Every structure is written in structure tokens, then in C-alpha cells.
Amino acid sequence: MTEVYRRDGRLRLTIIGGFLGSGKSTWLRHQLHERSFGPVCLLVNEAAETSIDDLLLGGAEQVKVLAGGCACCEGRNALVAALLRICEKQDSTDGQRLSGVLLETSGLADPTAIAKTLLTDPVLTRRFVVDEVIVLMDAINGPLQLAQEYLGRRQIEAAERIIVTKIHGTPTDQVVRLVKTLRILNPAAEIEGAELGVPWQLPSDAAVRPYELPALPAFSEPIQSYRLDVSREAGWTGLSVWLSALLAARGDQIVRVKGVVESPAGRLLLQSVHRAVQPPEILPAVPANSDGAKLESNFIVLLGRGIDEKTLNRSWSKLVEAK
Ligand SMILES: Nc1nc2c(ncn2[C@@H]2O[C@H](COP(=O)(O)OP(=O)(O)OP(=O)(O)O)[C@@H](O)[C@H]2O)c(=O)[nH]1
Numbered sequence: 001m002t003e004v005y006r007r008d009g010r011l012r013l014t015i016i017g018g019f020l021g022s023g024k025s026t027w028l029r030h031q032l033h034e035r036s037f038g039p040v041c042l043l044v045n046e047a048a049e050t051s052i053d054d055l056l057l058g059g060a061e062q063v064k065v066l067a068g069g070c071a072c073c074e075g076r077n078a079l080v081a082a083l084l085r086i087c088e089k090q091d092s093t094d095g096q097r098l099s100g101v102l103l104e105t106s107g108l109a110d111p112t113a114i115a116k117t118l119l120t121d122p123v124l125t126r127r128f129v130v131d132e133v134i135v136l137m138d139a140i141n142g143p144l145q146l147a148q149e150y151l152g153r154r155q156i157e158a159a160e161r162i163i164v165t166k167i168h169g170t171p172t173d174q175v176v177r178l179v180k181t182l183r184i185l186n187p188a189a190e191i192e193g194a195e196l197g198v199p200w201q202l203p204s205d206a207a208v209r210p211y212e213l214p215a216l217p218a219f220s221e222p223i224q225s226y227r228l229d230v231s232r233e234a235g236w237t238g239l240s241v242w243l244s245a246l247l248a249a250r251g252d253q254i255v256r257v258k259g260v261v262e263s264p265a266g267r268l269l270l271q272s273v274h275r276a277v278q279p280p281e282i283l284p285a286v287p288a289n290s291d292g293a294k295l296e297s298n299f300i301v302l303l304g305r306g307i308d309e310k311t312l313n314r315s316w317s318k319l320v321e322a323k
Contacts, residue, residue: 004038004099006129011090012100013083013128014040015114018136019145019152020107020223020256020303021273023165023194025053027136028104030197038099041086045071045079047106048225048301052258052269062096070106072113079103079114080121087127100131107256107303108223110151111135111158135159136194139170141274142178143211146185150216156182162191164202172203180210223255226302226309234320236263236280242319243270243300244277246312251275253307259300267297 006012014037018024025044031037041062044053051067064082069075086101105111111133118124135155137145142164145152156162162182167175175193179202182191193200230239239261247254257272260283268280302312 005097006099010127010129011086011098012131013118014100014102014131015105015111015133016102016136017105017109017111017114017133017155017158018107018163019138019141019149019155021141021271022107022136022138023163024104024107024136027163027165027194027197028102030194033197037102039097041098041101043079043082043101043103045075045104045106045109047108047223048227048303050227050296050299050301052260052301053104070109071103072105072109072111072117075106076117079117080124083118083124083128087123101128108151110154112154115158132160133158134161134163135189136163136165137178137182138166138273139164139175139178140166140276143174143181146178146181146211146213148216150218150220153185153213153216156185156189159186159189162186162189164191164193165195167193167200167202168195173205173208176203176205176208177211179204180208181213184210185213221305223303223305224307226304226307226312227299228302228312228316229299230259230261230316231298231320234316236261236268238319239270239300240277240280242316243272246315247272247275247277250304250307254302254304256303257300260297261300262297270300 016024016028043064043066044051045066046053047070049068051065054063054065066075066078066082071079090098105114115130115133118128118130135158137156164179179191193202251274255274259270261268261270265282267283269283270280271278
């Protein structure tokens with residue numbers, strides 16, 4: 001059994017990666033609830049300026065947000081600074097002793113680049129050890145991501161442990177093909193299944209073949225984030241109808257939507273992955289363990305390619321005017 005604290009005093013850094021919407025926060029939430037990682041500080045990195053994941057992730061000793069840039073590229077310095085602050089706090093007498101740090105990367109991050117940051121920083125290498133790189137892949141969207149997204153493949157190649165999510169309800173042969181393809185991309189990684197964070201048996205079938213993946217260019221148009229402030233006038237129903245129509249028309253371009261909207265029932269978390277809109281979830285009134293996060297509401301963040309911000313705003317304004 002792994003000891004909670006390393007004998008050399010270094011903190012374990014666990015990197016949790018995976019494409020946009022693959023299920024990182026959902027899986028982590030369950031692990032934190034089960035206290036699978038011991039006393040940890042959780043760093044949540046989001047590519048968008050507005051962070052939402054931290055609102056859901058109580059259960060760690062501390063939750064810190066690195067928003068507005070991937071920790072593997074433009075957010076690298078913020079990551080280094082955050083890790084150094086954790087060390088300072090550990091050295092101070094009032095700092096609670098941690099066994100490690102969990103870094104939930106943005107869905108657009110390359111875990112290898114993050115690990116490299118740590119391994120090339122002389123101070124960080126003395127204080128941290130990269131314990132494990134865990135990458136999540138969603139059984140529904142994974143096959144398309146591997147076929148189309150170079151980054152999706154890079155993430156899988158970086159993993160020591162791959163967790164396939166959203167298995168329940170996905171056709172069995174799709175899951176088997178995906179797992180076989182993952183084994184080809186990364187023969188050394190352990191591959192497990194999970195459904196909403198809970199371990200889930202992966203199906204197998206010797207007769208099913210892996211996907212044939214086309215060659216991909218290393219660079220493609222970057223996925224960008226857009227924030228839309230959604231006024232209350234449209235109401236919850238107006239917003240969900242508008243969003244469903246938007247995703248029906250542009251679900252190929254819009255990879256991920258997350259938002260927080262006020263409703264008579266409380267603050268609702270709204271999210272979608274491609275065209276699949278999830279049932280809304282009522283958010284806790286105050287996010288647990290958060291570092292004084294602002295409780296923003298009535299906005300959505302869209303991540304995708306080729307989204308015209310003006311058209312988006314115009315379309316939303318039309319809905320509000322029609323009210
Ligand atoms: N059915 C099912 N849905 C899941 C599972 N894991 C996550 N989801 C849903 O998929 C959506 C995205 O999950 P998240 O955990 O937010 O994904 P993420 O990787 O943290 O997303 P980003 O941080 O935006 O990249 C949510 O609506 C989840 O409820 C799963 O195992 N099964």
C-alpha cells in the first residue's frame with residue numbers, strides 16, 4: 001500500500017487530463033468524496049477566463065483555480081507560481097500537511113508539457129514528484145476525438161492510467177473498439193472504466209477490431225472560448241431552448257458549453273458536450289474550500305472553433321427582445 005506521505009518529503013503531483021468534457025471533474029469529485037488521494041490540494045486549470053469546475057469540487061483540503069490559460073502553455077507561469085505557493089504554505093507552521101497536489105488540467109492541455117514544466121524547474125523538482133498522469137476519455141465522443149484531434153491522441157499517449165468514462169448506454173462494440181484503439185496508442189497504460197466516477201467493468205470482445213486512425217496534422221485551428229452574459233429576462237426555459245437550437249445547428253463547432261444561471265430553485269449549472277445537453281444541476285450556495293471564488297451567475301462559456309461572437313450575441317439579443 002502506498003504511504004500517505006513520501007519519505008523524502010516531496011509532494012506527489014497527480015496530473016488529471018483528458019479532452020473537453022471527457023469527465024475529469026465528475027471522476028475527481030467521486031475520488032475526493034471517497035478520499036482516494038488522501039489530504040490533497042486541488043488545482044483546477046481552465047482554459048476559459050471564467051472557472052466553473054471549482055464550484056463542484058469540494059472535498060479537497062484546498063481548491064485553487066488557474067483560469068484563463070492552459071497550464072501547458074500560456075498558463076505555465078501561473079502553474080509554477082501556484083505550486084511554489086503551496087510549498088511556502090507547507091513550510092509555514094500553520095500550513096496543513098498535504099500528501100500531494102491534484103492538478104485537473106484544462107481539456108485543451110497536453111499533460112506531457114505540464115510534466116516537463118515540473119521536471120525542468122530546479123526548485124519544483126526538489127519539492128514535487130510527478131506521481132501519475134491519469135487521462136480520461138469519454139466513450140461517446142472519444143472515437144471522433146481520436147480521429148480528428150491531434151491533442152486527443154497526445155493526451156492518451158501521455159497517460160500512465162486511462163479511464164474510459166460514459167460507458168453505460170454507449171454501444172458495447174464502440175467501447176470495445178475504443179479500448180483496443182487506446183491500447184494501440186499507448187500499450188503501457190493501465191486502462192479502466194468508470195461511470196460517474198465509480199469503477200465500471202470494461203467490455204471485451206476478441207472479434208471487434210480497433211478504429212483505424214487517419215494521419216493528422218500536429219496543428220489545427222485552436223479551440224477558443226467565448227463568454228456570453230445571459231440576462232435573466234429570457235428565463236431558464238428560454239435559455240435552454242436557445243441553447244438546444246444553437247447546438248443542433250452548430251454542435252460540430254461548439255465542443256463544450258458550461259454556464260451558471262440563476263433560477264427560482266437556486267443557481268443551476270448548465271452544461272453540454274457537443275450536442276448532448278446534460279440535465280441542469282443545482283449548485284451549492286457557497287463552493288466548499290474555494291479560495292474566495294466570486295459567485296458569478298447568468299453566464300455561459302462556449303468552447304469551440306469558428307464561432308462568430310457577433311452572431312452569437314445577436315442571436316441571444318433576439319431571444320431577449322422577443323420576450
Ligand atoms: N453518463 C455519464 N456522464 C458523465 C460521466 N462523466 C461525466 N459525465 C457528464 O459529462 C459532462 C462533462 O463532465 P465533466 O466532469 O464536467 O467533464 P470535464 O472533463 O471536467 O470537462 P471540462 O473541464 O470542460 O473539460 C457532464 O455533464 C457530466 O455529468 C460518466 O461517466 N457517465
